[in-house]
Amino acid sequence: MPETSPEPPVTCRPILNEAEQEAAFHVRTEVFVVEQGCPPEEELDEYDAVAQHFVALAGDEVIGTARVYSLGNGAAKVGRVAVLREWRGRGIGVALMEAVWEWAGKAGYRECVLHAQTYVIPFYKRLGYAAEGEIFYEANIPHRKMRRRFGEATEELQPGKGWWKF
Ligand SMILES: CC(C)(COP(=O)(O)OP(=O)(O)OC[C@H]1O[C@@H](n2cnc3c(N)ncnc32)[C@H](O)[C@@H]1OP(=O)(O)O)[C@@H](O)C(=O)NCCC(=O)NCCS
DSSP states (O other), X not given: XXXXXXXXXXXXXXXOSHHHXXXXXXXXXXXXXXXXXXXXXXXXXXXXXXXXXXXXXXTTEEEEEEEEEEEETTEEEEEEEXXXXXXXXXXXXXXXXXXXXXXXXXXXXXXXXXEEEGGGHHHHHTTTOEEEEEEEXXXXXXXXXXXXXXXXXXXXXXXXXSOOXX
């Protein structure tokens, strides 16, 4: 399981129980509704029932989350990627995304796709995702579609570039 360097160590993995699911929803509310002003009625949606949810745990505190669900045709949709503000900039977002990637590979997906808020495109690019298509709006926030295929080289993730923090 991916771990990051902060103290206490942070572990990123699929959720194990309902309490972790609730805590993950709480993180999403804090980040997307309270911090970013997204409409609360759009935050939880029908995909939550079918998605695999992930948590980033500092000890037993849930401080980050993401979800993944199938789009059919071998594509996994990654979304609701969030780390509590006070925990950002310590490699936890990367660890979360790599936990998702590892899981999606084992589950047999051929690619991961996501809708990135435009300001965060550099974060996903450095994880090996490529942007495509025009800017569009979700919850009044500009987004672009991004895609990362299994089997493609991700030069940005080579150790020794000051990026890989596990
Ligand atoms: C996006 C988010 C999940 C990143 O989490 P994080 O734990 O801060 O990310 P990391 O610490 O793993 O970031 C790793 C690298 O990405 C960079 N990075 C993170 N967010 C970035 C951004 N918005 N733009 C550019 N670079 C960014 C960091 O600077 C860091 O680079 P470094 O190692 O060279 O310093 C977090 O900022 C967040 O929850 N944002 C609010 C919710 C959101 O917008 N989610 C995305 C929806 S598409």
